[in-house]
Each structure stands twice: as structure tokens, then as C-alpha cells.
Amino acid sequence: MIPFNRPAIVGDEFAYVEEALRSRALAGDGTFGRRSEALLERTLGVQRALLTTSCTHALEMCALLLDVGPGDEVIVPSFTFVSTINAFALRGARPVFLDIRPDTLTLDERALEERISPRTRAIVVVHYAGVGCEMGVISEVSNRRGVPVVEDNAHGLFGAYRGKPLGTFGALAAQSFHETKNFSCGEGGAVLVNDARFVDRAEILREKGTDRSRFFRGQVDKYTWVDLGSSWVLSDVLAALLLAQLEARERIQAGRRAVWERYQAELADWALANGVLLPTVPPDRQQAFHMFQLRFPDLARRSAFIDHMLARGVKAVFHYQPLHLSPMGRRSGARPGDCPVTERVSDQLVRLPFYTELGGDEQGRVIDAVRAF
Numbered sequence: 288m289i290p291f292n293r294p295a296i297v298g299d300e301f302a303y304v305e306e307a308l309r310s311r312a313l314a315g316d317g318t319f320g321r322r323s324e325a326l327l328e329r330t331l332g333v334q335r336a337l338l339t340t341s342c343t344h345a346l347e348m349c350a351l352l353l354d355v356g357p358g359d360e361v362i363v364p365s366f367t368f369v370s371t372i373n374a375f376a377l378r379g380a381r382p383v384f385l386d387i388r389p390d391t392l393t394l395d396e397r398a399l400e401e402r403i404s405p406r407t408r409a410i411v412v413v414h415y416a417g418v419g420c421e422m423g424v425i426s427e428v429s430n431r432r433g434v435p436v437v438e439d440n441a442h443g444l445f446g447a448y449r450g451k452p453l454g455t456f457g458a459l460a461a462q463s464f465h466e467t468k469n470f471s472c473g474e475g476g477a478v479l480v481n482d483a484r485f486v487d488r489a490e491i492l493r494e495k496g497t498d499r500s501r502f503f504r505g506q507v508d509k510y511t512w513v514d515l516g517s518s519w520v521l522s523d524v525l526a527a528l529l530l531a532q533l534e535a536r537e538r539i540q541a542g543r544r545a546v547w548e549r550y551q552a553e554l555a556d557w558a559l560a561n562g563v564l565l566p567t568v569p570p571d572r573q574q575a576f577h578m579f580q581l582r583f584p585d586l587a588r589r590s591a592f593i594d595h596m597l598a599r600g601v602k603a604v605f606h607y608q609p610l611h612l613s614p615m616g617r618r619s620g621a622r623p624g625d626c627p628v629t630e631r632v633s634d635q636l637v638r639l640p641f642y643t644e645l646g647g648d649e650q651g652r653v654i655d656a657v658r659a660f
């Protein structure tokens with residue numbers, strides 16, 4: 288069976304994790320954590336990167352940093368993972384669901400401004416499949432209306448929009464290092480802070496609402512409870528695993544790029560002949576090679592395709608179901624028809640096996656199976 292995902296191990300993980308264990312410093316905010324954060328800060332050009340226990344927790348930190356509360360609204364695509372909005376719903380905010388563009392499947396920026404109200408506290412964008420949203424328009428609307436952008440950049444690390452790295456557009460951005468992402472330590476994440484005003488408070492929230500970080504830097508002589516917060520620091524053992532992956536970023540991304548480009552080249556004719564759409568990547572986006580998705584004309588053919596692939600030993604899977612039609616989404620007043628592209632695409636889309644070390648005969652078997660449909 289060819290799995291849908293298999294986390295990459297690049298080599299240095301073993302030595303780094305051993306070093307972390309031997310050092311007997313297992314808690315967070317240690318040497319490997321700092322090195323991972325410095326690497327992210329340097330390569331992306333962000334003010335501060337803070338490793339967290341997950342992207343979900345990174346988004347919860349963003350909601351706290353923006354003081355989102357009951358009665359507030361947060362604009363979010365319906366076509367995303369539940370954490371994108373749950374982090375804000377936890378603070379009492381109401382989701383305002385936006386549809387996606389039919390080409391890139393990212394937030395439809397043309398529908399953004401009319402959904403902003405005096406209660407809107409954040410615009411949360413998702414760079415779906417690692418292809419950047421139309422950030423030129425979104426940033427312009429955000430600046431003019433004074434509503435900050437939060438990027439859920441779980442798919443987009445090391446991708447860019449017009450040469451500027453994804454994760455550097457919003458006041459804040461969230462990364463995921465879950466096993467299913469390009470770079471992984473099993474479970475993990477990061478908050479990227481682009482607006483310097485949030486740096487000190489982000490450190491405090493992540494350290495259970497204490498000024499522990501300042502204490503260890505010698506800036507205060509004892510540490511104490513100064514704000515809300517929780518336990519969101521990533522263990523240094525996991526940070527060691529992550530650092531090995533981040534240091535191998537060029538190799539990992541080159542591997543994923545080869546897989547993506549082979550799918551595109553070898554499935555183009557088949558897709559055209561069968562009315563199937565391949566991913567769209569506008570020329571001004573440098574994508575992050577997170578996934579390769581197909582879009583079938585309808586649900587019946589999508590389901591038949593998944594069965595066909597399974598019968599040939601290949602796991603192909605569908606993706607997000609519209610959040611505005613979920614039981615929680617409906618409680619916020621959303622109705623069928625609110626996001627027609629999302630509703631259509633969620634029935635049509637299927638993801639092919641996609642991982643860094645896919646290639647050679649294995650990928651050849653997936654491609655043969657697709658073409659036999």
C-alpha cells in the first residue's frame with residue numbers, strides 16, 4: 288500500500304535528539320529551540336519566531352495577542368482546518384466565513400471588504416496547498432480598514448508571494464510542524480511575530496502568563512504572573528528533531544518539488560482528457576510544494592476514483608468539508624449557499640500521495656493507477 292503521507296527523516300535528527308537527551312535539558316526554550324527560532328527569523332526575516340506545541344496553540348496565542356473577545360468577529364475561509372477558526376471561537380468570537388477563489392482555492396479577496404464590520408478583529412488567511420493568497424489586495428484592505436491579518440501558514444513555509452516569504456505579511460502568522468506538514472517534529476508549531484509590538488507579550492503568553500523569559504535574560508530579578516497564558520513551549524527534544532529538518536530545508540523542498548513537477552508533467556494529458564483540474568499556481572507565487580490535488584467534475588466521480596486507487600494499493604484522500612456547514616459553523620448563522628465555491632470544491636477534490644521521499648517506482652505506480660481511471 289502506498290500511504291498518503293510518510294514523514295521524512297533527513298539524517299541529522301538522530302544525532303540532534305541524542306544530543307538533546309544527553310544534555311539532560313529536555314524542557315522547552317533550550318539550545319535547539321533557540322537555534323530553530325533563529326533559523327526561522329533569519330531565513331524569513333521575521334521579528335521573532337517562537338516555537339509552540341502546535342499550530343493550533345500558535346493560533347490560540349494569536350487570538351489572545353489580538354485581544355479577541357465575545358461579540359467580536361473574525362473573517363476566515365470556510366475551506367480550512369478547524370483550528371484556523373476554533374482558536375478565535377475559544378475567545379468568544381463569531382466566525383464570518385468567506386468563500387475561496389475557484390483557481391487557487393485561497394480566500395476570495397474580492398469578497399473581503401464587504402464582510403468587514405466595526406466588530407471585525409482579524410482577517411485570517413490560509414495559503415492553501417502552500418500557494419499564497421492574493422496578499423497585495425488583502426494587505427491593502429487590512430491597512431486601510433485597520434484590521435490585522437493573521438496567516439495560518441501551516442502549508443506555506445518557505446513559499447512566497449511576489450518574492451516575499453509567506454508568514455511575513457500578517458501582524459502574526461502560525462506554522463505547523465505536525466507529522467503531515469513539509470517540516471515535522473511529530474507535533475509542533477510556531478508563532479511568527481512581524482509586528483514588534485507583540486513580541487514581549489507573545490513570550491509571556493507562551494510561558495504561562497509569566498515574565499520568565501525576561502527573568503532568564505536578567506531583565507527582571509524574579510518572575511511572576513503578569514498576564515493570561517498557557518503552557519505552549521515546545522520541548523527541546525522535539526526542537527532538536529525540528530532543527531535537523533529546518534537545516535535540510537533545501538533538500539526537503541527540492542524533493543517535494545520533484546514529486547510535484549512529475550505529477551504535473553505526467554498527468555496533464557490524462558487530466559485534460561478526463562475533465563480533471565490540476566492545481567493552479569499563478570506566476571507571481573513561489574509555492575511551498577505542500578500537496579498535489581485533483582478536482583473531479585462531481586462527487587460521484589471523486590468517490591469512484593478514491594475506490595479505484597484503493598483497489599490498486601494507493602491511498603488518495605479528500606480534504607476539508609465546508610466549515611460554515613458544520614454543526615458549529617451553523618451556530619454562527621451560516622447557511623448552505625453562503626460559500627458556493629467551497630461547497631462545490633469540497634466534493635470534487637482529492638489529494639494524491641505526497642511526501643518528500645516519494646519518487647521513482649513508487650510515484651510511477653501512483654501515476655499508472657491514476658491514468659488507468
Ligand SMILES: *Cc1c(COP(=O)(O)O)cnc(C)c1O
Nearest residue numbers: 341342343368370441463464465
Ligand atoms: C495542520 C493544520 C493546522 C493545525 O496544525 P497542528 O500543528 O496540528 O495544530 C492548522 N491549520 C491548517 C491549515 C493546517 O493544515
